[in-house]
Amino acid sequence: MRQSSLLPGGFETLEPFAEFWAADTAAKRAHCRDISNESSRQDFYDAAVRLIPLALEYLDTRxxxxxxDSEQRLMRxxxxxxxxxxxxxxxxxxxxxxxxxxxxxxxxxxPADR
Amino acid sequence: MNELHQYQKPESAEALALGTDPVPAGPYYQDDYFALERESIFKRTWLNIGHVCELPEPGYFIVRELDFANASILVTRARDDVIRAFHNVCTHRGTQLVATDSGKRSTFTCPYHGWTFNNTGELRGAPDFERFYVEKQDCGLHEVSVEVCAGLIFVNLDPSPTQGLRDFLGPFVDQWEQLPVARATTYSEYVYEINANWKLTYDNFQENYHLRFIHARSGGGGAVGEENPFGYPIRYGFHGDHRTQEIWSNPSPVLSDTQKFAFGKLIPALMQKDALQHPFGRSYWATFPNLFMIGTPTQPFVHYVMPVSARKSRGVIRLYWVGEDTNASERFGREFSMTMARDVHSEDRRVIEAAQRGLNSGALEHIHLQSQEVLLRHLFTRVDEKVQAYKKALAGGAV
Known part of the structure; x- marks a missing residue:
């Protein structure tokens, strides 16, 4: 898979975070937070905070x-x-x-796990 | 604060009648007291163990372990749509019948000798049964009393409960049936084990005194604020063994950017499902002995604390939701709501265990309770009444 297809268009700047943070259950996402360090959390937060409203607007259309796959990854x-x-x-x-x-x-x- | 806050004194005669003396510390860690609680309360009281949304169609079943009684309970929904509960015990030689915690199956076959039961409890067939000295109709699964209120499934280990669930719950029934939990089809759940007595654990959630100290960062300041720094409730209510409080609502809660954003994303979905506006948004119901529920629409959680032993318990926390996630925004709002509640509850768990370690030392003979801790006092009083009555009956040979 090409790197650029990981996430829908417009959200490419979040691609470096997908491998670690786009976990597929709530328990795994909570675990990612638990095992992350402060700088990795801050980097993800800084990159995502302005894009989250746009991502939900985009995902809410379907x-x-x-x-x-790429939309699912963005959701996660x-x-x-x-x-x-x-x-x-x-x-x-x-x-x-x-x-x-x-x-x-x-x-x-x-509900997100099911 | 020089002046008493308007809520600092519990107002009802029933609250004042509970007195102001310290309560004994022993019942919060001693094995012999817990043994009496197990017999006098937990083996003869309605206990919430699940919700009908876990059994959406005939054939679904759930299994719940009640460690305090060494009991495993099988709950089924059969073709007649009736929800039944049984001891998860084969009536041949006692083997645990079902090893999974949920699923869909209309019959259950014992792994030992192949006895097969319908989900209505009857023995359907057993290999070489004609060589037994008993009739099939006398070999059904042993039933456990089960009733439902507002979608919540309750069981009672007493073979002949002294009152039905609705009588037991009294005024809560009408209120709960107006809540989204009564229509819930799904839930977010987290569970915990805790090295703490069930009352000590439960008590943490009956007072707001600790909020500003333990949840200064995670709590959001919804129930404490400048004009009510200790989070005194607006009112308390006492209903037999149960109790309620109306939680004070901070008119200017301090919320983080994402808290505001996430709840803003959840609210339209709640409105659409008619789950936002109801008269119980700040209500708290403490149901004897170990269940409580909060009406907050954005964090509508139900929490029970099941004892394992005198100093060990298990908690189950569920946020019940109406309908599956309809869109990404609702999914995000629900998961954030659970995440926030879990942060808060993990802070609670930590400090409760510390309190238990202190009590286990025996250093304290008594626990001092202030006016806001009147709900804790009410629980202890109600528990102790039943324990003492049971002890008396034991001494008199009545049990």
Whole structure:
């Protein structure tokens, strides 16, 4: 697969983040946050924060069941952004400490997983 | 603060009648007290273990473990659409019948000797059965009392419950049936194990005193604020063994950019599904002994704390939603809502375990409760009444 086809047009700047952050279940996305370091979270956050509203606007134009691979990947990045935003915007310097405790709350299922 | 906040004193006569003395610490860690709770409360009270959306059609089943009773419960929906519950135990030699936690199947075959049961509980067939000395109709799965309210499935291990679920829930029934949970078709779930007593765990979620200290970053400041820094509820309610509070709503909550954005994305979907506007948006129901529910439309969670032993429990937290994700925005809003709640609850879990470690030392004989902790006092009072009555009955040879 060519690098440029990873995400729909207009969202190419997020492609470097897809491999790590576009995990396919909520539990895996939470895990990505847990094992990431501060700079990788900040880099993803900075690159994504202005694109998230545009991504949702784009994805909302089609039914979820009909999303293609690149659109599905974009959806997962948007979902991961929510996890990262909790770390960057709210937990801040406490995130590393907080990450020790979150895994005890095991996500078993969400509508996005099904 | 020099002056008492308008909510700092519980207002009802029932609350004041609970007194102000400290409560004993032993019941929060001692094995013998827990053994009495198990017999006098958990084996004879309605307990939420799931939701009808897990059994959307005939043939679906779920299995739930009730560790405190060493019990495994099989819940089925048969062709007649009736939801039934059974001990997940083959009536031949006691083998656990179903090893998975959910699925779709109309019959269940014991892995040991092939006894097969219908999902209505009857023994359908068993190899070489004519060599047994019993009739098939006497070999059905052992039923467990099960009832549903607002979509929530409750079981009761008492073979003859003293009251039905609706009588047990009293005024909550009409309120819950107006909530989105009654129409829920899906949910987000996270679960936890905790080295803590079930009451100590549950109590954390019955007071807002801790919010500003434990959830200063993650909590969003929705229930505390400048004019109510300790998050006193607007009112408390007491309904037999159950209790309620109306959570104070900060008119100017401090929300992060993504919190505002995510809830903004979720709200249109909630409106479309008529799940945003209901009279219970700031209501909290604490249902005896171990269930509570919050009416907040954007974080509509149901949480139960199931005891395992005196100092170990398991929690299940579900955000119930109406309909599958209709679009990307709703999907994002739902996952963010769960993520935020999970951050908060992980902070709770950590501090509850620390409290349990302290109590386990035996250093404290009593626990001091302030006015806002009146719901904790009410739970302890109700638990202790049942424990003492059971002890008395035991001593008198009545049980």
């Amino acid at each position: 039914p979820l069941a009909e999303l293609g 990045l948007v979902l991961s952004f929510g996890h990262v935003a909790m770390a960057v915007e709210l937990q801040g310097s406490e995130e590393a400490e907080h990450a020790q405790w979150r895994p005890f709350m095991q996500i078993t299922t969400t």
